[in-house]
Amino acid sequence: MRHHLKIAVCLLAAGVMSTGGVGAQTATSPKPIKVMTAAPSLTTAVPLTVIARHFDKAHGLVIENPQAGTNSALIIDAVLSGNADFAVAGTLTVLQAIRAGGDLTIIGGVANNQLVTVVGNDVPKKIGVTSDAPIGERIKALKGLTIGTNPAGATYTQMLRAYLKEYGLDPDNDVKLVGIADASALITGLEQGRFDAIATASGVAEQALSLNAGSVWFSGARGDIPGSEKSIVALAVTRPDVIEKDPATVEAFRASLADGLKAINEDHVETGRVLKEQFFQKFDPSLWEIVWNGATAAFPTSLTFSRDAFTFWISNDPKGAESYQDIDYEKITYGPSQG
Structure with missing residues (x-):
């Protein structure tokens, strides 16, 4: 937990240059993208499930998973600086970064109140x-x-x-x-x-x-x-230029996250077993069973980040909701994720 967690979605670049860009995607030429997230916890269970159950490969992505700490600000900075294409980070930190001028778009909510x-x-x-x-x-x-x-x-x-x-x-x-x-x-x-x-x-x-x-x-x-x-605590984000230049990859990433959510909600026991085996080896087995099986309200059923959730968070920002008066929910939230 003392090391920075950096999830790099390393995709083979074969065929990308010949298409004149990063827009083409086939089963034999997955794309190189980089996704940043925090240390393993239930908050990061959706992207971890994508890795553990190989939903990345189903959508042309291959994820490498060096693990690290819990600083959402550093994770977001990696996206803003161009060192990562996507991130999964704490909701309030994401909104505060946007308020401060960070060029980010929310592409999905991946964890309820945990x-x-x-x-x-x-x-x-x-x-x-x-x-x-x-x-x-x-x-x-x-x-x-x-x-x-x-x-x-x-x-x-x-x-x-x-x-x-x-x-x-x-x-x-x-x-x-x-x-x-x-x-x-x-x-x-x-x-x-x-x-x-x-x-x-x-x-x-x-x-x-x-x-x-x-x-x-x-x-x-x-x-x-x-x-x-309604209190979504973790969001998947990217930069608007990533959506503009490569919408297919954005949709592929969202589809892999959606598969992760479905597996957690509909195949909870098996998903927990795989997560424990791959990412929570040091977690006491009996305790893990209690935590995982007890997580009955921990995850949404879709990638929606609703206006109600947006209102909850800006209302509970230390600077108050008025500090977001120039922030338009519809502009910062990817259309398919609105609700």
Whole structure:
């Protein structure tokens, strides 16, 4: 997790030069594209499924998968700089990059709300609330706790702040949020007692359970938070010039992602087995089964990034929805992904 994750979709270039461009695509001449994403977690499960179940090859793509960290800003920078053609990154970071002038187009949403909060073993007794209490009681019970989460302004941090507010807590005064860029430091921080709780992506937060450091308090991935399926947390993006110059490859990439979503939703057990074997080898097998089988609300059924999801995120941006007054949803979202 301490190394940068870089998914390079390396496609054979045979036949591309003879066509005078990158637009031609055949089964024997897959195209070279590069896709950047973050470290393996449930948030990145769709692109990982594409690799693990070879949906890339079905659409003329071959994906190489060096793995790394969790910084969405670096991932987006790779696309903006031309060092990558596509990326899968945190929704809010994508929108903030667009607001700042980044020339990006959203081509699909690939993960629903997967915020998971794990509390230390002594916390339920200390706060007098159990993990089977109504969701509102569980969130209100976080008052006064120190919570390790992602850096300030990150997708999961802002999502946590949104739910704290929704259930009556002031995230700046009622809790102490500590932003940590290194996911493994969140786990060890909970284990060592530096945090009362941690809140981050599913597939990361639950690793604390394998150390007997805590228990799941609530999980968006399993549908604990009503309406959280509208809170898309990860987006596939590209630059407008990629869409203009090579729409066929954009559609091929989207088709491979769509196949990944379908496999996750309709062949969940087998897809989980393959993902565990290829990308989550160090994940405790019994814990992986709990996490994966419990992810009943973790993934959308299509690549849609709806206007409702757009509104949710700009409303929960630290600078407020008014900071997006010059951003047109329809202009930044690829037509087939609108909804």
